Amino acid sequence: MADLPFPFLREHVPLAPLTTWRIGGPARYLAEPPAEKMPDLLAWARSAGLPVWILGRGSNVLIDDKGLSGLVILTRNIWQEIRHEGDFLVAGAGVSLPRLCKAAAAEGYSGFEFFIGIPGTVGGAVFMNAGFGPGDPRDTRAVLEDVGLVRRDGEVTRVPAADLRMDYRHSVLQDAGNALGDAVVTDARFRLEHPGDAAAIRDETRKHLADRKRKQPLTRPTAGSVFRASDGVPAAVHIDRAGLKGYRVGDACVSPKHANWIENLGHATAADVRALIDHVRTTVQKVFGVTLEPEVRELGGGG
Ligand SMILES: Cc1cc2nc3c(=O)[nH]c(=O)nc-3n(C[C@H](O)[C@H](O)[C@H](O)COP(=O)(O)OP(=O)(O)OC[C@H]3O[C@@H](n4cnc5c(N)ncnc54)[C@H](O)[C@@H]3O)c2cc1C
Structure with a gap:
């Protein structure tokens, strides 16, 4: 086996266990890089002619049975920092959404309770504008200030949330042909706007979890909602x-x-x-x- 160019790179890694559906073949290459190595990693993939995919907690993806014959960048174990900075909470893109919710609560802020039952990462939530249904204001956009991105050409940039044009289950990161299309989220800054009472926040998160348990098949491998609502109808x-x-x-x-x-x-x-x-x-x-x-x-x- 040829030497690999980065210590954080692995070959032939099964992906099914890294998805909530437990479906999909292996990755040809899988990387868990420090954020500052992203430009070098993307440059290597470009020179090797490898397509690149980003995988968070794999809770909204269907991976092909043949696997992914390129480079997968897996964030669930990296980019894990959370810090309180003035009026903001800054979270690495690999931070899980329940952890983000609990961190905001620990700082005494509400507005993040809806994240408690969404088993994704901060990066996946920004990409998808994760949240409740169409017309419900509780989504990622509602609390997002700006994001750190690495564009596919390797440029590192910081972009205000407004530039991501987030809408129901959409952000500009999904749009091929846009300068930010397929950019990799490395961290996100969230606004801490609503001081909240610890007991009230706890009650609210418990209520969300109980609602989900009642309505959703949480004991089976799934990927949450498969289809978008159309014209507001679930x-x-x-x-x-x-x-x-x-x-x-x-x-x-x-x-x-x-x-x-x-x-x-x-x-x-x-x-x-x-x-x-x-x-x-x-x-x-x-x-x-x-x-x-x-x-x-x-x-x-x-x-
Ligand atoms: C039990 C269950 C409940 C769910 N409930 C909800 C819900 O209430 N609301 C909701 O909106 N969704 C829900 N989902 C779907 C899913 O959890 C969200 O879409 C979540 O935001 C996906 O995050 P992830 O890290 O798992 O992303 P992944 O599934 O790993 O990836 C999803 C997409 O985001 C991209 N992506 C991931 N990380 C990054 C990054 N760092 N930079 C750029 N692109 C990235 C991937 O390339 C991929 O295209 C649910 C899923 C399950 C299994």
Whole structure:
């Protein structure tokens, strides 16, 4: 095996255990770099002709069964710092959202409670504008001040949240062709605006967790909501009314508990999930004339 150019680089790393769906083949290369090495790492990937993917906690991705034949930058174990700076909380992109929520509460601030049950990272939350449903003000944009980014050309920059044009499950980071498209988030600065009573914050987070337990299949491998809401109507409403709860392809199953979630019953493949997604989309289109757009991000397999 040839020597690898960086000490933080590994080869042929299984990715399924690094996703909440437990699906997907291996990464050709996987890196867990210090933030300051990102420009060098991206330059190496460019010179080697390797496509690059970023993976946080893998809670919103469908990774192809063949894996990713390029470089995966994994953030869940790196970029972990959280610090209180004046009116802000600064968090590394690899910080988990429940940890961010607890850190804000420990500093005596509310406004972060909605993060408690979202099993992603700060970077993934910025990329997706993670939060509650369309029209609900509780999302990442509501508390975000600015972010540290490394663009794919290696330029390190700091960008105000307004420039990310965040909207329901969208940020400009998702837009190919934009100068910030596919930029890597290395840290984020959040506003501490609402001093909160510790007991009230605790009650609020407990309530969020209890709501989720009641409505969501949290004991199964899933990736949360599979489809975006369309015209403000939750996708689950259409999927449920189309009678698709419990519908299966292989080991991928429309959750009997929440119609917009797909459970991995044990050995589901990305091909199973893709076929199930296609079936759901076609059926909902046929029955209601509504086109469902996936919220989960496909990595590899042309996606
Ligand atoms: C049980 C469960 C509940 C969920 N509930 C919610 C919910 O209430 N609201 C909600 O919005 N989502 C929810 N999700 C989905 C998911 O947790 C969020 O989208 C989360 O923000 C994804 O973060 P992640 O770190 O897991 O990202 P990943 O799944 O690893 O990646 C998602 C996308 O973000 C990109 N990305 C990740 N990190 C970075 C980075 N540092 N820089 C640039 N791009 C990056 C990836 O390349 C990928 O395209 C849920 C998922 C599960 C499994």
